[in-house]
Amino acid sequence: MKNGALWTDISGQPIHAHGGWILQYGDAYYWYGEDRRDRNYVSCYRSTNLSDWEFRNHILTMDSPMRTYRVRTTLKLQRDDGGKVNLERPKVLYNEKTGKFVLWAHYENGKDYLDAAAAVATCDTPDGDFTYHGHFNPYGYMSRDCTLFQDDDGTAYFISASRDNADMHVYRLSDDYMNVDALVHRLWQGEYREAPAVTKIGGRYYMLSSFCTGWAPNQGRYAVSDSMEGRWSALRDIGDETTYHSQPAFILQKDGKVLYFGDRWGGNGEKYFESGYVVYPLIEKDGELHMLYTDESVL
Numbered sequence: 617m618k619n620g621a622l623w624t625d626i627s628g629q630p631i632h633a634h635g636g637w638i639l640q641y642g643d644a645y646y647w648y649g650e651d652r653r654d655r656n657y658v659s660c661y662r663s664t665n666l667s668d669w670e671f672r673n674h675i676l677t678m679d680s681p682m683r684t685y686r687v688r689t690t691l692k693l694q695r696d697d698g699g700k701v702n703l704e705r706p707k708v709l710y711n712e713k714t715g716k717f718v719l720w721a722h723y724e725n726g727k728d729y730l731d732a733a734a735a736v737a738t739c740d741t742p743d744g745d746f747t748y749h750g751h752f753n754p755y756g757y758m759s760r761d762c763t764l765f766q767d768d769d770g771t772a773y774f775i776s777a778s779r780d781n782a783d784m785h786v787y788r789l790s791d792d793y794m795n796v797d798a799l800v801h802r803l804w805q806g807e808y809r810e811a812p813a814v815t816k817i818g819g820r821y822y823m824l825s826s827f828c829t830g831w832a833p834n835q836g837r838y839a840v841s842d843s844m845e846g847r848w849s850a851l852r853d854i855g856d857e858t859t860y861h862s863q864p865a866f867i868l869q870k871d872g873k874v875l876y877f878g879d880r881w882g883g884n885g886e887k888y889f890e891s892g893y894v895v896y897p898l899i900e901k902d903g904e905l906h907m908l909y910t911d912e913s914v915l
């Protein structure tokens with residue numbers, strides 16, 4: 617699997633799971649991501665070794681079942697003119713208490729980026745048909761590029777770019793992961809960070825992000841903290857001035873290795889479908905995080 621290429625699944629078809637996320641559940645890994653083909657929004661692939669991926673399902677589409685679960689959300693999986701909305705950077709956690717797989721994503725109306733909302737969907741299985749519960753602006757705030765993070769005690773966080781991307785908000789989620797429970801941080805005020813991705817190494821929390829330049833890659837940066845709700849460091853550079861030609865999608869830990877998954881975006885329109893993937897190792901040394909460049913993915 618060459619870094620930057622559009623990888624294929626075990627049937628030889630391109631994997632469309634961009635801006636994605638991998639959830640480890642049972643003895644398998646589930647890779648979720650954007651699939652903008654046809655009436656699809658989010659796809660799910662499964663693997664036991666991170667290299668051989670089996671396509672499982674289009675878990676969220678224009679035709680997904682919808683159910684309101686609280687008052688102030690909007691249920692809209694297609695525009696009034698029948699066109700597609702835009703669901704980006706989907707992330708999924710398993711909630712032990714409810715037994716549900718809960719998906720959060722960035723919602724836009726498909727024409728511009730002015731809705732800046734968070735969307736939620738759930739399912740009883742990792743790769744079944746998800747039920748869509750709508751989009752909303754957390755506490756009224758804009759919410760664009762996003763990620764989830766689940767701490768060891770089950771506490772989960774939704775992290776998203778707000779105020780036209782100027783600030784990075786960190787929300788603690790409610791116990792059932794269905795709503796934000798508190799806005800615990802507004803990080804790096806005015807720094808325009810996007811594409812957040814969090815991991816925990818040796819009891820410390822590391823958050824990677826990109827700068828805000830659309831599909832074009834830029835210098836990745838990271839920060840570190842002793843707790844999700846505590847004080848985060850200033851931003852420090854990681855990788856080179858294009859983050860080795862990628863933008864963060866998520867970070868996965870496997871067998872003691874810390875793996876950075878990034879998108880190498882093709883661009884707008886048809887170019888989007890040429891977007892590929894990279895996996896680079898992250899090394900923590902004396903509290904600093906380093907990204908190693910490799911031609912081949914390190915899976």
Ligand code: GAL
Pocket residue numbers: 635704705761810811828829830831863
């Ligand atoms: C990027 C963002 C992507 C997508 C793109 C659209 O900055 O990280 O997820 O929204 O802009 O231009």
